[in-house]
Amino acid sequence: xxxxxxxxxxxxxxxxxxxxxxxxxxxxxxxxxxxxxxxxxxxxxxxxxxxxxxxxxxxxxxxxxxxxxxxxxxxxxxxxxxxxxxxxxxxxxxxxxxxxxxxxxxxxxxxxxxxxxxxxxxxxxxxxxxxxxxxxxxxxxxxxxxxxxxxxxxxxxxxxxxxxxxxxxxx
Numbered sequence: 001x002x003x004x005x006x007x008x009x010x011x012x013x014x015x016x017x018x019x020x021x022x023x024x025x026x027x028x029x030x031x032x033x034x035x036x037x038x039x040x041x042x043x044x045x046x047x048x049x050x051x052x053x054x055x056x057x058x059x060x061x062x063x064x065x066x067x068x069x070x071x072x073x074x075x076x077x078x079x080x081x082x083x084x085x086x087x088x089x090x091x092x093x094x095x096x097x098x099x100x101x102x103x104x105x106x107x108x109x110x111x112x113x114x115x116x117x118x119x120x121x122x123x124x125x126x127x128x129x130x131x132x133x134x135x136x137x138x139x140x141x142x143x144x145x146x147x148x149x150x151x152x153x154x155x156x157x158x159x160x161x162x163x164x165x166x167x168x169x170x171x
Contacts, residue, residue: 019088022170023163027084030162031077034155041151048147051137059128083111084163091167100164108160112153116140 041049055064058072087107090096096103120139128134137143141152 019171020085022167023085023088024081025170026088026163026166027081028077029166030084030159031080033162034080034159035076037151037155037158041147045147048145049151050135050144050148051141051152052134056122056126056128056134056137059134060122060126062127064128064133080159083159084167087111087160087163088167098168100168101161102164104160104162104164105157106160107164108157109153111160112140112156115156116152 035053038049038051038053042052054069054072054076056072057075058064058068058070060075062068062071087104090107091100091103116139119137119141123129123136126134126136129136135143141149
């Protein structure tokens with residue numbers, strides 16, 4: 001069994017995209033769509049939804065200025081690509097050749113747990129948290145109000161479903 005981004009046996013690519021290309025494109029699109037509910041939540045429920053993802057990611061490497069959000073977007077999209085490729089590797093590892101979006105639900109919960117653990121450790125290396133510019137989100141964003149934590153899990157499940165759906169459509 002080939003594990004490195006091969007179109008699963010019995011699955012023909014109708015789009016002409018390679019398996020890697022399909023994973024990258026699915027990750028980029030899913031990552032962008034994931035931002036919509038995050039920022040709608042911030043606008044619609046500012047007291048309950050406290051996680052400004054692009055600001056959090058951007059201030060990891062630079063102070064708050066005009067470049068914070070573009071840098072945060074680049075980091076988010078890079079992570080979206082990496083996680084989408086991991087999704088596809090898991091599809092291949094377990095010989096999953098259909099129902100990618102349904103499997104994306106399970107992968108999304110796993111992704112939320114992995115990301116929630118990582119985000120909880122940000123305060124160790126995050127310059128903005130260390131200098132007090134941004135609040136430390138804590139494990140699974142538990143330092144924020146409960147709706148933020150729920151939203152965090154939901155958008156990661158959404159990401160998993162979207163990666164599965166787009167990947168399935170692109171191969």
